[in-house]
Amino acid sequence: MSNPILSDWTTPFQIAPFDAISDEDFAPALDTALAEHQAEIVAIADNPDTASFANTVEALEAAGAALDKVLSVFFTVAGADSNPRREELQRMFSPKLAAHYADISANTVLFRRVEDLWARRDDLGLTDEQARVLMLTHRGFVRAGAALEGAQKGRMKDIKGRLATLGTQFTQNLLADERDWHMELDRADLEGLPQFVVDAAVAAGRDKGLDGPIVTLSRSIIVPFLQFSPRRDLRRRAYRAWAARGANGGETDNRAIAAEILKLRAERAALLGYDSFADYKLETEMARSPDKVRDLLMAVWAPARACADADAELLTRMMQADGVNGALEAWDWRYYAQKRRKAEHDLDEAAVKPYLQLERMIEAAFSCANRLFGLQFAPLDIALYHPDCRAWEVTRNGAHVAVFIGDYFARGSKRSGAWCSAMRAQAKFPQPQAPVVINVCNFAKGDPALLSWDDARTLFHEFGHALHQMLSDVTYESISGTSVARDFVELPSQLYEHWLEVPEVLGEFATHATTGEAMPKAMLDKVLAAANFDMGFQTVEYIASALVDLAFHEGEPPADPMARQAEVLADLGMPDAIGMRHATPHFAHVFAGDGYSSGYYSYMWSEVMDADAFAGFEEAGGAFDPERAQALEDNILSTGGSREPDVLYKAFRGRLPGVEALLKGRGLGAG
Structure with a gap:
C-alpha cells in the first residue's frame, strides 16, 4: 500500500490527510523522501551543462517536495500533539536530518556551481528577486561550511548532528517537566480565586483524568493562579515549580545540555572564522553586531529598571500592610500587582475576562x-x-x-x-x-x-x-x-x-x-x-533574558551557564523579586534550536519598528x-x-x- 504522506493529496486544498496518517507512516516516508531529495541534489551537482540559474538555483528550489510534505506534517504534530512514539521519532529524525542537510552543504561539486554563478552574477540577466535568491543561496552554503576542507568539513557535520540531537532533547525534557508536574487543590485552596481560574483548574484536572482542580505549568493556568491566589505558600510552591522547569535533576535536567550546546556553537563559529557565535549569528540580521543589540537593550533597561524599582517599593508596602513581613518575592509580584491594578485603575481581570x-x-x-x-x-x-x-x-x-x-x-x-x-x-x-x-x-x-x-x-x-x-x-x-x-x-x-x-x-x-x-x-x-500597567516588570524580565542570551554567545562559552546567568543578572542589578522571563534550563527560544540564539533581542528590535509603524497609521x-x-x-x-x-x-x-x-x-x- 502507498504511504499516505507521500501519496497525492486529494483532500480539499491538498491539506495533509491527517485521518489517514498513522505514526508508523512517518519513518518510511522520511527515508523515501530523503533518498529522493539526495538523488535530486546529485543530479543538480552532476549536471554536465554549465551552471545556470535555472539548472542550479531554481533546481534547488524545486527539489525536496516530498521531504517538505513529510516534515510539514511530522513537525506539526510533534510540536502540537506529541506522544511517546512521536518523541521517539523526533529523536531519530533530528540527527538524520542534520546529517542530510550537512551533506548537501558539504557537496563540493554543488558548491562550485553556486560559486560559479555568484562570480558571474552581474552577467546572468537576473531579476531583482532572482539576484536576491542567488545571494541567499550562496551565503547559506558559505555559512553552512561549504568552503571548509578536510577535517574541518567533517567536524562541522558532527557539530550539526550533535546540536540537532541536543536541541530535541532540550525540548522533550522541558515538555516532560511541564507535563509531569501539577498541584492538586482542595476546596480551601480555591478561596479567593475568580471563577474563571477555578473553571480552568477543573478542566486541567479533567484533562489529566482527575476529579478535582489542579494547577499546571501551562502559562494560561499558572499566571492567573499567581495573580489571584491569596495563599502565599501555594503561590511559592507553584512559582518554584514553574521556575525550575529543566533544572530538577535526573534525566530531564537541561543544564548540562545548555552548556554543551553553547560550546558547540562557539566551535562552529570559530570553524567559520568568526570571533564568536554572536558575531556569526548577527551578521545576517538587521542589528549586524552584538554591540548594536546591547546598545538598544541598555537604552531601555535603565528606565525600565527605575520603573520596576519604584513599583517594587509600592508592592512591598502593600504586602506589609497585609501583615507579611520580609522581602517581596517573585511569587508575590503578580498577586500584589493585580491588587494594585484593581485599586489604581478600578480594573479587575475577573470582571474583564x-x-x-x-x-x-x-x-x-x-x-x-x-x-x-x-x-x-x-x-x-x-x-x-x-x-x-x-x-x-x-x-x-x-x-x-x-x-x-x-x-x-x-x-x-x-x-x-x-x-x-x-x-x-x-x-x-x-x-x-x-x-x-x-x-x-x-x-x-x-x-x-x-x-x-x-x-x-x-x-x-x-x-x-x-x-x-x-x-x-x-x-x-x-x-x-x-x-x-x-x-x-x-x-x-x-x-x-x-x-x-x-x-x-x-x-x-x-x-x-x-x-x-x-x-x-x-x-x-x-x-x-491600564495597557502599560506593570510595564517595568514586563520589560525587565524580558531584557534580562535577552542580555543573558547575548552574553552566552559572546566570547568564550561558559562552562557553567547558570553561573554566567547569575553573573549577568548581578551586573545588571536585577531586582530580586523579578525572575527572567526564560531562565536558562527552560529557555527554549535559545536552546531548542538555533532560531533565536543570540536573537531573543529580536522582539524589542522589531518593537522599535512596530511602534513607529502604527504611529504612521495614526498620523x-x-x-x-x-x-x-x-x-x-x-x-x-x-x-x-x-x-x-x-x-x-x-x-x-x-x-x-x-x-x-x-x-x-x-x-x-x-x-
Missing part, C-alpha cells in the same frame, strides 16, 4: 484583516490532527488566498508557548501554491473559553505572523512569508497587536459571555488606560487608513525576504525609526 471570549477575539482578528486587506474567512469542515483544531478558507474578492488553521487550547501533548508555521508556504515556482498556515496557542479551555488580556494579545500576535504568510506574493519559496531576518520577523506580528487596542475593535467584539452586552465604555477606557487616517494598509501589504507583508529588511521598512515608512516610539509606547518616560 468574560468580555474577552476566544470566539469573539478570533472574529476580531479576522475583522481587522478584512478591513485592512480585504480578506474573508469561511469555516472548513476538514480532518485535522486534533479535535481542537479548526480551519478556515481565506479568500479575497472571491479568489482563494490561503487555508488558516487554529489550534488554541493547552494540553499535555503540546509544547508550551505560541507559534505560527506554514504547513505549506506561498510560491509561484515551480508551480503556484497557496499557503496553509497554522497558529498554535495554549489557552485554558472553558465553556466558553475566556482569554486574559495577555492571551488576546498573543492571539493577535500570532495572527500577524499568519498574515505575513498568507499575503506573501513572491516567486520562490525560500524567500516566502516569514523567511526574513529574525529581528524583522516579529514586526508584522507585534504591529498587529496594536489593533487589539483600537477602541472601535474592542467596542464591537469585547462582548460579555453571558449577557452578550458590549464592554461598558468606562471599563473599556480603564482597559486601555494618517487612523488605524484602518487604506493607503497605509496598502503600503504595509505592498512593502512588508507581501514581499517576504525579497529585499533587505531596512530597505523594506524605509519603503513603507520613508525612514528607519529611533527608540523613542518604543519607550513612549511602553510608558517608560520618553515623549
Whole structure:
C-alpha cells in the first residue's frame, strides 16, 4: 500500500490527510523522501551543462517536495500533539536530518556551481528577486561550511548532528517537566480565586483524568493562579515549580545540555572564522553586531529598571500592610500587582475576562484583516490532527488566498508557548501554491473559553505572523512569508497587536459571555488606560533574558551557564523579586534550536519598528487608513525576504525609526 504522506493529496486544498496518517507512516516516508531529495541534489551537482540559474538555483528550489510534505506534517504534530512514539521519532529524525542537510552543504561539486554563478552574477540577466535568491543561496552554503576542507568539513557535520540531537532533547525534557508536574487543590485552596481560574483548574484536572482542580505549568493556568491566589505558600510552591522547569535533576535536567550546546556553537563559529557565535549569528540580521543589540537593550533597561524599582517599593508596602513581613518575592509580584491594578485603575481581570471570549477575539482578528486587506474567512469542515483544531478558507474578492488553521487550547501533548508555521508556504515556482498556515496557542479551555488580556494579545500576535504568510506574493519559496531576518520577523506580528487596542475593535467584539452586552465604555477606557500597567516588570524580565542570551554567545562559552546567568543578572542589578522571563534550563527560544540564539533581542528590535509603524497609521487616517494598509501589504507583508529588511521598512515608512516610539509606547518616560 502507498504511504499516505507521500501519496497525492486529494483532500480539499491538498491539506495533509491527517485521518489517514498513522505514526508508523512517518519513518518510511522520511527515508523515501530523503533518498529522493539526495538523488535530486546529485543530479543538480552532476549536471554536465554549465551552471545556470535555472539548472542550479531554481533546481534547488524545486527539489525536496516530498521531504517538505513529510516534515510539514511530522513537525506539526510533534510540536502540537506529541506522544511517546512521536518523541521517539523526533529523536531519530533530528540527527538524520542534520546529517542530510550537512551533506548537501558539504557537496563540493554543488558548491562550485553556486560559486560559479555568484562570480558571474552581474552577467546572468537576473531579476531583482532572482539576484536576491542567488545571494541567499550562496551565503547559506558559505555559512553552512561549504568552503571548509578536510577535517574541518567533517567536524562541522558532527557539530550539526550533535546540536540537532541536543536541541530535541532540550525540548522533550522541558515538555516532560511541564507535563509531569501539577498541584492538586482542595476546596480551601480555591478561596479567593475568580471563577474563571477555578473553571480552568477543573478542566486541567479533567484533562489529566482527575476529579478535582489542579494547577499546571501551562502559562494560561499558572499566571492567573499567581495573580489571584491569596495563599502565599501555594503561590511559592507553584512559582518554584514553574521556575525550575529543566533544572530538577535526573534525566530531564537541561543544564548540562545548555552548556554543551553553547560550546558547540562557539566551535562552529570559530570553524567559520568568526570571533564568536554572536558575531556569526548577527551578521545576517538587521542589528549586524552584538554591540548594536546591547546598545538598544541598555537604552531601555535603565528606565525600565527605575520603573520596576519604584513599583517594587509600592508592592512591598502593600504586602506589609497585609501583615507579611520580609522581602517581596517573585511569587508575590503578580498577586500584589493585580491588587494594585484593581485599586489604581478600578480594573479587575475577573470582571474583564468574560468580555474577552476566544470566539469573539478570533472574529476580531479576522475583522481587522478584512478591513485592512480585504480578506474573508469561511469555516472548513476538514480532518485535522486534533479535535481542537479548526480551519478556515481565506479568500479575497472571491479568489482563494490561503487555508488558516487554529489550534488554541493547552494540553499535555503540546509544547508550551505560541507559534505560527506554514504547513505549506506561498510560491509561484515551480508551480503556484497557496499557503496553509497554522497558529498554535495554549489557552485554558472553558465553556466558553475566556482569554486574559495577555492571551488576546498573543492571539493577535500570532495572527500577524499568519498574515505575513498568507499575503506573501513572491516567486520562490525560500524567500516566502516569514523567511526574513529574525529581528524583522516579529514586526508584522507585534504591529498587529496594536489593533487589539483600537477602541472601535474592542467596542464591537469585547462582548460579555453571558449577557452578550458590549464592554461598558468606562471599563473599556480603564482597559486601555491600564495597557502599560506593570510595564517595568514586563520589560525587565524580558531584557534580562535577552542580555543573558547575548552574553552566552559572546566570547568564550561558559562552562557553567547558570553561573554566567547569575553573573549577568548581578551586573545588571536585577531586582530580586523579578525572575527572567526564560531562565536558562527552560529557555527554549535559545536552546531548542538555533532560531533565536543570540536573537531573543529580536522582539524589542522589531518593537522599535512596530511602534513607529502604527504611529504612521495614526498620523494618517487612523488605524484602518487604506493607503497605509496598502503600503504595509505592498512593502512588508507581501514581499517576504525579497529585499533587505531596512530597505523594506524605509519603503513603507520613508525612514528607519529611533527608540523613542518604543519607550513612549511602553510608558517608560520618553515623549
